[in-house]
Amino acid sequence: MTAVTGLRISRGLLGAAGIAAGLYGGWLLWANPLEVIIRIAVWAGVGVIVHDFVFAPLCAVIGVAGRRVIRGRWWTPVSVAGLFTVVLLLLAVPVYTRPGANPTNPTVVDRNYPLGLTIALAIVWACVPVAYLVGRLLPVREDQVVEQESAEHVDGQPPAL
Amino acid sequence: MKRPDVKPSPLRGTPVTARVGMALGIAIVVCFATGLISHFIQHPQPWFYWPTRPVWLYRVTQGLHVISGIAAIPLLVVKLWSVWPKLFERPIFGGLVRQLERASILVLVASMLFQLSTGLLNTAQWYPFGFFFTTSHYAMAYVAFGAVLVHVAVKLPVIRRALGEPLDDVAAVGPVGPSRRTVLWGTGAAVGLATVVTAGQTIPWLRKASVLAPRSGEGPQGVPINRSAAQARVLRTARAPDYRLTVTNGDVTRAFSVDDLMAMPQTSHELPIACVEGWSVSARWTGIVLADLLASVGGSPNSDVRMISLEPPGPYSRTTLPARHARDSQTLIALKLNGEVLDVDHGYPCRLIAPSRPGVLQTKWLARIEVVPS
Numbered sequence: 001m002t003a004v005t006g007l008r009i010s011r012g013l014l015g016a017a018g019i020a021a022g023l024y025g026g027w028l029l030w031a032n033p034l035e036v037i038i039r040i041a042v043w044a045g046v047g048v049i050v051h052d053f054v055f056a057p058l059c060a061v062i063g064v065a066g067r068r069v070i071r072g073r074w075w076t077p078v079s080v081a082g083l084f085t086v087v088l089l090l091l092a093v094p095v096y097t098r099p100g101a102n103p104t105n106p107t108v109v110d111r112n113y114p115l116g117l118t119i120a121l122a123i124v125w126a127c128v129p130v131a132y133l134v135g136r137l138l139p140v141r142e143d144q145v146v147e148q149e150s151a152e153h154v155d156g157q158p159p160a161l
Numbered sequence: 162m163k164r165p166d167v168k169p170s171p172l173r174g175t176p177v178t179a180r181v182g183m184a185l186g187i188a189i190v191v192c193f194a195t196g197l198i199s200h201f202i203q204h205p206q207p208w209f210y211w212p213t214r215p216v217w218l219y220r221v222t223q224g225l226h227v228i229s230g231i232a233a234i235p236l237l238v239v240k241l242w243s244v245w246p247k248l249f250e251r252p253i254f255g256g257l258v259r260q261l262e263r264a265s266i267l268v269l270v271a272s273m274l275f276q277l278s279t280g281l282l283n284t285a286q287w288y289p290f291g292f293f294f295t296t297s298h299y300a301m302a303y304v305a306f307g308a309v310l311v312h313v314a315v316k317l318p319v320i321r322r323a324l325g326e327p328l329d330d331v332a333a334v335g336p337v338g339p340s341r342r343t344v345l346w347g348t349g350a351a352v353g354l355a356t357v358v359t360a361g362q363t364i365p366w367l368r369k370a371s372v373l374a375p376r377s378g379e380g381p382q383g384v385p386i387n388r389s390a391a392q393a394r395v396l397r398t399a400r401a402p403d404y405r406l407t408v409t410n411g412d413v414t415r416a417f418s419v420d421d422l423m424a425m426p427q428t429s430h431e432l433p434i435a436c437v438e439g440w441s442v443s444a445r446w447t448g449i450v451l452a453d454l455l456a457s458v459g460g461s462p463n464s465d466v467r468m469i470s471l472e473p474p475g476p477y478s479r480t481t482l483p484a485r486h487a488r489d490s491q492t493l494i495a496l497k498l499n500g501e502v503l504d505v506d507h508g509y510p511c512r513l514i515a516p517s518r519p520g521v522l523q524t525k526w527l528a529r530i531e532v533v534p535s
Contacts, residue, residue, distance in 0.1 A: 007321075011314045018310025022268070025303025032292070039292045040275075040301070047274030048267065056245045076339040080347040087235045087351050091281070091359060091373045100287035100375075104391035105506070107380040108286050116372025120358060 059086070077131035084124045092117045172344050178243040179323035181348055185236040186309065188229045189273075193306045195226035199437055200299055202519055205483065213489045216516035217443075220435035223519065224363035227439030230280045231359050235351035237273060239344070262315065269312050272305035284362075284438050285375040362440040376440040381504040384444050387436050387520060390505045393472040395526045399505055406494075406511060410458040410532035419510045422496055425449050430491045436520040446514045448495035451530075452488050460532035462488040467531040468513050468524035480522045481533065486515045494527065 029040060063079070070078050094100065096117065098109040199222065201209040212218065254260060276298065283294050313320070328341050339347075361371025361378065368378050376385050390396050398404070405416040417425075428450050435441035455466065466487040472478040486492055492515040496503060503509040508525030515523065 007317060011317050014310050014317070015314035018307040018312075018314060020307070021303045021310065022307030025272075025300050025305075025307060028300035028303065029297070032297075036292045036297075039290065040297055043279070043290050043292075044271040044275040044301075047278060048271045051241060051270070051274060052245070052248060056241065059242065060245075076343055079339060080343070080350070083235070083239070083347055083351050084354055086238060087355050088358065088373070090234055090238070091231070091355060094282045094285035094287050095373055095375055099289070100282075100285045102286070102389070102392065105386050105389040107376065107385035108387075109375050110377050110379065110385075111372065111374065113373065116358075120354075120372050124354075 073135050074128075074132055076135070077128040080131075081124050081128050085121060088117060088120050088124070172339060172341055173243045173246060175319060175323040176326065176328050177341050177344050178240060179320045180328075180345055181236055181240045181243065182320070183324075184348075184352075185233055185240050186313065188233040188236060189306065189309055191229040192226055192233065193302055195222045195229070196299075196302055198222050199226060199519060203437075203522065205481075211483075211485075211517070213486055213491070213516045216491060217433050217435075218517040219519055220363070220433040220441045220517075223435050223437060223439060224360075224441060227280070227284060227363070228356060228360050230277060231355050232352045233273075234277055234281070235348060235355050237277065239348045239351070241270070265308065265311055265315070268304065269308035272301055272308055275301050276305050284359075286438070363435075365442070374440075375438070378440065378442055381506055382444075382498045382501055384434060384442050384498060384507060385436075385440060386506045387438070388477070388525075390509075390526070393470070393526065395471045396505065398471045398528075399509055399526050404510055406527055407529045408454055408458050408531075409529070410455070410460045411534065413458045415458055419496075422449060422494070422511060426453070427496070428493060430493060430514075432491065432493075432514055432516055434514070434520050434523060435518075441520075445499050446493055446495040447497035447500075448493040448511065448514075450490060451482075451492045451494055451513070451515075452490065454494060454530065455487065455532060458532065461535065464535045465533040467529075467533055468527060469529040469531065470524050471526040471528045477521055477524075480513075480524050482513065482515060482522075484535075486518060489516060491516045494530075 029037060032040070062082070066078065066082070067075060092113060095109050095111075095113045098113070101109050198211075199219075202211050202219065205211075252259070279290065279294060279298050279301075282288065282290070283298070288294060328345075357367060357370050358373045359371055360374070361367035361369070362374040362376040365378065368374075378385060380386055390399060405418055406422060408415050408417070426449070427447055429445055429447040431443060431445050433441050433443045451466070452462065455462075460466070463484050464487070465484050466482045467479060468482055469479045470477075482492075492513070494511050495508070495514045496511050498504070498507055503512065508527070511527050512525040513523050513527065
């Protein structure tokens, strides 16, 4: 068996298993009343719209604008801190205002989330100048220089003796 | 018209997509498998075997379910970031094949966002979506997993090529600023961060750092509660002086008052309580070995046992304990928790606590225990 047929067979098997699993899931969903199916579809659809046309463009705009303002070596730690901020904000959504709180059960969403989120964000952004300084002070390794060079990059020859 | 001179970041693209996608794929497989385990424990099938040892097994699988699901959030964010410009690639509609591909990706993204969002909200017991969480999350899991498999099948040659090539296509990335390697390191660190700020609800030494965990791990007698006595509407019946625990096996029936139960031989075990919503704590439970109680009515060790709560009929007011767990020497009808008489929110007068079972099946406020005829 050649590698090409092997690849073709694994693709076929994966695809068939995937379609079977998807159809089974669809069949399970179909057992719901129409009203519930619509709510499920709306929740899933709104998720895509919010991501593709609100969240992603917003991130792109902030990224492009940030890139213009923040120059040089600052950009790497700032953009990583930006990713961390997004992740913390997403995880804070279901707990920040404690919407699932229940007066008879004080053990659900029982932390001080505004304080926790503030501290986490403060630590993340405090790491930015540290990462910047570490990046400046650490010697740049030779392989990093080479990795960052393009194929057309040719240094001058060493002086002839 | 000249298009604006903003090029998509050279960091986006298949080298990053394939690698982040692979990590996301691993998280999805772990999440799907552990989710199925939890489902089949709660909806037993003849072919499904779930052991009683180690006692912490369910704690680990369900902890992993929520941890891998949360880890998938930063991975999905970066994965979608890396491919987002493709959404606007021409032609927008194209031929049939292109439309099919776009439709399959729509199903993939929609079902993944559905699973991660509903799962995350469920950990915080917030249900703004107007459909029943467990059944929809279970059904959509097959759609999401199936869509992932189809996606991998379609992209396999691209993935293989991308993984075979060096990560940093040098020409694309300038001399300063993040490299693709940085994107991957940053993504890995974001996964670590997401885990640290939430996983303390199941990993005790992370508790202090888990500032966004829906549970601090605290509660009456050192154990959180999922459903309070007030929510279950058992406050009055649980404290009624004429309370009796009825144990039946066919025609044989025995009734025990709280004092009767206290007078029986007591056994203590360190057992975790692990909730389907992802929190877990270990605690010391004291009470009567269930097998002894069943023997007092002549129950067979090969029979399943039905646990019926004082709670008015509802999805969790009665559960069936498989024979394997019912005859286990560590399965208790607990009267005490961490040395104190059970708090009413923990199931006073008595509750079931069995090794390696979801918390939702550890029936509280027991009214009746029935040996199921085998």
